[in-house]
Amino acid sequence: MIDYEFFKAPSLKEALEFLGSHEGVKAIAGGTDLLVDIRKENARAKGFKYLLDISGLKELKFIEERKDCVAIGALSTHTMLVESLVINKHFPLLASAAKTIGSTQIRNRGTVGGNINNASPAADLLPPLIALKAHVKLRTLNGERKLPLDEFLAGPYRTNRQSDEIMTEVCVPLLGEGYFTNFQKIGRRKAMNIARLNLAVVLGIKDDTVFDPRIVPGAATAYPIRFGKTEEAISGKRIGDIDPAEIGERASEEMISTTGIRWSTPYKRIALASLVKRALETIFREAKADE
Amino acid sequence: MFSTVNKPAERVDAYEKVTGRAKYGADLQFAGMLYGKVLRAKHPSARIKSINVEKARAIPGVWAVMTAQDVPCNEIGVIIQDQQVLAKERIYYIGDGVAMVAAESLEIASKALEAIEVEYEEIEGIFDPLLSKNSDPIQPERASNEVVHHKLRKGNVEEGFAGSDVIIEREYETQFVEHSYIEPEAVVAVPHENGSLVTVYGSVQNVFATRDAVARCLKADLSKVRVVQNHIGGSFGGKDEVVSAMACRAALLALKTSRPLKMVNTREESILESYKRHPYKMKYKVGATKDGKLVAMEIEAIADGGAYACQTPFVTWRSVVQATGPYEVPNVKTDTYGYYTNNVYTGAMRGYGSPQVIFANESLMDELAQELGITPFEIRLKNILKNGSVTASGQKLDRHEVSLAEVLKKAAEAIGYEEKYREYSKPQRGDKRRGIGMAISFRGCSLGAEAVDGAGTVLSIQKDGSVYLYSGLAENGQGLKTAFCQIAAEELGIEMKHITFLEANTLISPDSGSTVASRSTLVGGNSVMRAAESAKRALSRFLAKEFGLPSSDLVFKENWIYTPDGKKLISFAEAANKAFWAGVQLSHVGWYVAPSIHWDEEEGRGNPYFTYVYGCQIAEVEVDMGTGEVTVLNMAAAHDVGRAINPEMLKGQIYGGVMMGLGYGIMEEVETDEGYIANTNFDEYIIPTSKDMPNIIPIIVENPDPDGPFGAKSIGEPTLELGAAAIANAIAQATGRRIRSLPLNLERVLLGHPLRKGRGKK
Numbered sequence A: 001m002i003d004y005e006f007f008k009a010p011s012l013k014e015a016l017e018f019l020g021s022h023e024g025v026k027a028i029a030g031g032t033d034l035l036v037d038i039r040k041e042n043a044r045a046k047g048f049k050y051l052l053d054i055s056g057l058k059e060l061k062f063i064e065e066r067k068d069c070v071a072i073g074a075l076s077t078h079t080m081l082v083e084s085l086v087i088n089k090h091f092p093l094l095a096s097a098a099k100t101i102g103s104t105q106i107r108n109r110g111t112v113g114g115n116i117n118n119a120s121p122a123a124d125l126l127p128p129l130i131a132l133k134a135h136v137k138l139r140t141l142n143g144e145r146k147l148p149l150d151e152f153l154a155g156p157y158r159t160n161r162q163s164d165e166i167m168t169e170v171c172v173p174l175l176g177e178g179y180f181t182n183f184q185k186i187g188r189r190k191a192m193n194i195a196r197l198n199l200a201v202v203l204g205i206k207d208d209t210v211f212d213p214r215i216v217p218g219a220a221t222a223y224p225i226r227f228g229k230t231e232e233a234i235s236g237k238r239i240g241d242i243d244p245a246e247i248g249e250r251a252s253e254e255m256i257s258t259t260g261i262r263w264s265t266p267y268k269r270i271a272l273a274s275l276v277k278r279a280l281e282t283i284f285r286e287a288k289a290d291e
Numbered sequence B: 001m002f003s004t005v006n007k008p009a010e011r012v013d014a015y016e017k018v019t020g021r022a023k024y025g026a027d028l029q030f031a032g033m034l035y036g037k038v039l040r041a042k043h044p045s046a047r048i049k050s051i052n053v054e055k056a057r058a059i060p061g062v063w064a065v066m067t068a069q070d071v072p073c074n075e076i077g078v079i080i081q082d083q084q085v086l087a088k089e090r091i092y093y094i095g096d097g098v099a100m101v102a103a104e105s106l107e108i109a110s111k112a113l114e115a116i117e118v119e120y121e122e123i124e125g126i127f128d129p130l131l132s133k134n135s136d137p138i139q140p141e142r143a144s145n146e147v148v149h150h151k152l153r154k155g156n157v158e159e160g161f162a163g164s165d166v167i168i169e170r171e172y173e174t175q176f177v178e179h180s181y182i183e184p185e186a187v188v189a190v191p192h193e194n195g196s197l198v199t200v201y202g203s204v205q206n207v208f209a210t211r212d213a214v215a216r217c218l219k220a221d222l223s224k225v226r227v228v229q230n231h232i233g234g235s236f237g238g239k240d241e242v243v244s245a246m247a248c249r250a251a252l253l254a255l256k257t258s259r260p261l262k263m264v265n266t267r268e269e270s271i272l273e274s275y276k277r278h279p280y281k282m283k284y285k286v287g288a289t290k291d292g293k294l295v296a297m298e299i300e301a302i303a304d305g306g307a308y309a310c311q312t313p314f315v316t317w318r319s320v321v322q323a324t325g326p327y328e329v330p331n332v333k334t335d336t337y338g339y340y341t342n343n344v345y346t347g348a349m350r351g352y353g354s355p356q357v358i359f360a361n362e363s364l365m366d367e368l369a370q371e372l373g374i375t376p377f378e379i380r381l382k383n384i385l386k387n388g389s390v391t392a393s394g395q396k397l398d399r400h401e402v403s404l405a406e407v408l409k410k411a412a413e414a415i416g417y418e419e420k421y422r423e424y425s426k427p428q429r430g431d432k433r434r435g436i437g438m439a440i441s442f443r444g445c446s447l448g449a450e451a452v453d454g455a456g457t458v459l460s461i462q463k464d465g466s467v468y469l470y471s472g473l474a475e476n477g478q479g480l481k482t483a484f485c486q487i488a489a490e491e492l493g494i495e496m497k498h499i500t501f502l503e504a505n506t507l508i509s510p511d512s513g514s515t516v517a518s519r520s521t522l523v524g525g526n527s528v529m530r531a532a533e534s535a536k537r538a539l540s541r542f543l544a545k546e547f548g549l550p551s552s553d554l555v556f557k558e559n560w561i562y563t564p565d566g567k568k569l570i571s572f573a574e575a576a577n578k579a580f581w582a583g584v585q586l587s588h589v590g591w592y593v594a595p596s597i598h599w600d601e602e603e604g605r606g607n608p609y610f611t612y613v614y615g616c617q618i619a620e621v622e623v624d625m626g627t628g629e630v631t632v633l634n635m636a637a638a639h640d641v642g643r644a645i646n647p648e649m650l651k652g653q654i655y656g657g658v659m660m661g662l663g664y665g666i667m668e669e670v671e672t673d674e675g676y677i678a679n680t681n682f683d684e685y686i687i688p689t690s691k692d693m694p695n696i697i698p699i700i701v702e703n704p705d706p707d708g709p710f711g712a713k714s715i716g717e718p719t720l721e722l723g724a725a726a727i728a729n730a731i732a733q734a735t736g737r738r739i740r741s742l743p744l745n746l747e748r749v750l751l752g753h754p755l756r757k758g759r760g761k762k
C-alpha cells in the first residue's frame, strides 16, 4: 500500500508554491492514470509523499483560439476536445483521437495535461499533438518555459518536466492552407481500449504534391516519435506516384529499425503498414474530393 | 391460457437493485466486525519451509493470525476433497492461501500480511496437462496426475472409418477464461448467532455446497452451520468452491476471535485465486460418406484441471456426452481426460464443458462440409438429431420434441443466412471482409447422471393471503426469484405481488443441491408447483367442507376461488384467513425428483439426461484484413426452451449469453505463464463492452416438455455455448483461413497464430 498525504490546490499560485516548497509531490488532475498506478503500486507511482489535487484549477480549463495557434488548457478534458468547435474546425484528428479514449466517464475526467505528462507509449493524444507540432507551457513560481512536445517527452513514461513545474497549456499552431489530417487506432475492443497501435498523419498537398508530411505512430516505438524516413519518402512526391501500401511497409521497416524485433513485431509490422496505407489513402481521397 | 407465466412479469428484485437498496455481501455491517485478509503464495509450485507470524501478531489491532496448522480439517471439495483451505506444506498454484489475519481495519490487516515471513523452496511445476499425463504425481498422495477419464463408446469406429469416403482429422484448443462477475467474492461470518455455531452471509452461489464445506472444515454438524445468500453480483458458475474456501476461512477467524468477520476479495485477488473455465486440447477425427452422412467420429479431449479436482470430473463428463455435437453418428469413440497441473484450478463456468467441445465439433462440421463441397447448412440438416434419433451415448430421444431443424431454420431465416452465405462466398476485395457462420447444439438439462437431482421449496400462505417461498435453489442474477414467483402465482391463481421470495438459507430451505446446470426453472420450478398444488389441495378440501360442496375440484384464478362450474366462492385472502383460524396446514413443502436416468461409466453409454434443449446461433462478422479486428455485426440466437416462463428475462439470458460467448470467442484469455497470471484486472483482462455488442436477434422456440413446469426446460447455459463457434465459422468464411484455437484475437486473426508476451514471473 502506498501512503501519502492529500492536498487540494485552491489556485495555480498556491499549487506552484506548494510544489516549490515540498519534495516528493505528485500532481493529480483527473487521476485516471495516476490512481491506477497507485493501486497497482507501480514503480512509476512510488516515492512520493504528497498528492496535490490540481483538478479544481479553473484557470487551466479552456480551449482558446489565438492569432496563430489554439491554446488548450492542461486541465481540459477529452470531452472538451470532442465537443469543441475550434478543435473540430482546425484539428479534426485531435477530436477523433479524443473520441477513442476510454469511455464517457474517462473522457469526462481524463485531461490533456494528464495524457501528455503520463507519457504512455500508447497515449492517444501524443501522436496527433506531435504531428501538429504542439508546444507545451510549463510554469514555476518564478517563471514559464515553452518547448516543443517532442522535446518534452524523454522516453516511455518519462518527460523533461522539473519537479517544481506544472504544465499549464498546450499550444497547437494553426495549419496553413492545404493541410490534411488523419487519425487511426487499433484496439482489442470497441471502447475502453488502450491502443494496440495508433497513428497520426498530417500533411500538406499542393498541386497534387505532398509537402511538410508528419507521420507519428503510437505504441509502435518506445514512445511516439515522427517517422522521418517515411516522411521523406513522400515529401515532394506527387500523390499519383505514391503507393500507400509501399509507404506503409516503409513505416513498418522504420519501426523495426528503431525497436528491433519484439514479441509483438510480427503483428505490428503488418498492422502498422495497414494503418499508414489507410491514412494516406483517406487523405488522398479527401484531397481529390477537394479539387 | 396463462395469467402469470409465459408473460414478461417485472423482476421481483429490480426495484431494490436499481435504487441501490439491495444489500450485497460487502455491504453488510455487524457490531464489532473485524476484517480478514489472506496472504497468497509467491510461487505456483513450492514447499513451505517455514512461516513466521509473530511480527504480524504483535501489530496493534490484529486479533488473530492463522495458518493451516489451525484448521481442523484442511481439505474441502464437492467431488474430491483435495482443495486446501490454507496451504499446509505444499503450494499447488499461485492463488493458494498461506496464512490469514483478522484485524480491526483493512489497512491493519494488509500491514499484518506484509509482516508475515514465509520461506519457500521452489519446486519445478507442471503447467501443461499433456506433460502432466506422464509426470510424477504433483500431489504426493495420488497415484497419478489424472483427475478423471471418461469414455463413450458406440458402434465400431474402425469399421466406421473403413466405410467412410472422406476422413478428416483436426486439432482444436481453447483457453482459460475468467467468469468476470462484477462483484468480487465477499462473505461475512458471524459466530454464535441464533443458535448456530456460525452463520455465513455473502455472495454465495450454492448455499448448501458452501455450508457443507464450512461444516467439514470446522468438523461441525451440518445443522450447526448456517449459510444465507445475499443479493449476488453475478456468478456464472464461479461462486462455488472459491467462495466455500473463503467462507471456511472467515468462519475460522470469526470463531477464533468471537467477532463477526468480513472478507472481500479485491479484483486482483479474485482473478488470481478463483477457478477458471477449463482449457481443452482436442483431437477430432471424423468420417463421412461422399453425400455427407456422418459415419464415425473419434474424439480425445484433454482438460487442464489445474491445482485441484474441483468440478473437473463432472465438467469433462458433460463433454464426453456432448462431444459429437447434436448429430446422428453410428460409430463413436470419445475419451475425455482431466489432469492436475500447477495452473490456476478450473471448475464450473456457464456452459460447463460444452463451449470447448462445441467450438471443436462445430468448426469440424464446417471443415468437413468444405471438404465435401456442401454448405454448412446442408451438412447440419443431413445429420442432425430428430425425433426418435439415438444419441452418441445410445439414448433414444422419444420423450420430447427434438427441434434442431426448427431452431436451425428459424435462426437462418431471421438473419438471412442463405443469401448472405452465398454473397460472402464470392471473392471479396478490400480490407473489410464479411462472413456468416453457424453453430448448433443439444444440451442435457440439469445435472444428469452426475448426481441426485432433487429440489424442494417451502411455500407458506399467511392468514392475509400473502405467500412466501423458501427455495433451496438460489437467485444467481438469472431471475430465479421472479420465475419461481410466477410459477407459484400461476398455480395459486393470485397476483405475483402477494408472493415474497425469501433468500436461500440452509437452516430453512430444503437442501436442493446446487443452483447449476441450468436446472433451477426445470427442477426447482417443479418443486414450486408441487408445493403450490399441495397448498391448494389443503385449501380446497377445507373450502369444500366449509361450503358443503360435492367436489373439492376448485378453480383458483385472479385472486378468487371458484366452484368447478364457475361460481365465485370466496377470495383467496379470505379463504386463507378462514383456513388459518380453522387450523388448516398452510405451509407446504414441494419436493421434486427428476425422472430416472443412468450412465454406465465402464461401458461408456446410457441415458445421461432426462431431457435436452436445442439451440442455434448464427453470427455475421466483418473482419479487418489489415489489422485483424473483428466486428460481430449480427447474431441470431434461436433456443428451444420448452416454455418461456418469462420471455423478457429469457431474452436477457440470450443477450448476456451471446455477449459472454463473443468475449470467449474473440478476446478473453487469462494469460498464464508457468503458473503465474499476468492479467489480474479488467485493464488487461479484456471483456466485451456494450459497444462490442452486435445486433442480437433472440428467437424463442417453445415445444413444451412433458417433465417441465408448464413445459419449461433450460436457457442459462445454452445461450453461451454457441457464440464462439459461430463467430469462428464466420471468420473462417470471411478470411478464407481456419483458426483452431481461441480466442480469435487480433494476432490470431491477422497472423493465424498467437503471440506470446513472455513477460515472465511477476
Ligand SMILES: Cc1cc2nc3c(=O)[nH]c(=O)nc-3n(C[C@H](O)[C@H](O)[C@H](O)COP(=O)(O)OP(=O)(O)OC[C@H]3O[C@@H](n4cnc5c(N)ncnc54)[C@H](O)[C@@H]3O)c2cc1C
Pocket (backbone or CB within 6 Å): A026, A027, A028, A029, A030, A031, A032, A033, A034, A035, A036, A074, A075, A100, A101, A102, A103, A106, A109, A110, A111, A112, A113, A114, A115, A116, A117, A118, A122, A123, A124, A125, A165, A166, A167, A168, A192, A193, A194, A195
Ligand atoms: C479505463 C481507462 C481507459 C483509458 N483509456 C485511454 C485511451 O483510450 N487512450 C489514452 O490515451 N488513455 C487512456 N486512459 C488513460 C488516461 O485516461 C489518460 O491518459 C488521461 O488523459 C490522463 O489524464 P488525467 O487527468 O486523468 O491524469 P492523472 O492521472 O491525473 O495524471 C497523470 C500524470 O500526469 C501528471 N499531470 C497531470 N496533469 C498535470 C499537469 N497539469 N502538470 C504536470 N503534471 C501533470 C500527474 O502527476 C501524473 O503523473 C485510460 C484510463 C482508464 C482508467
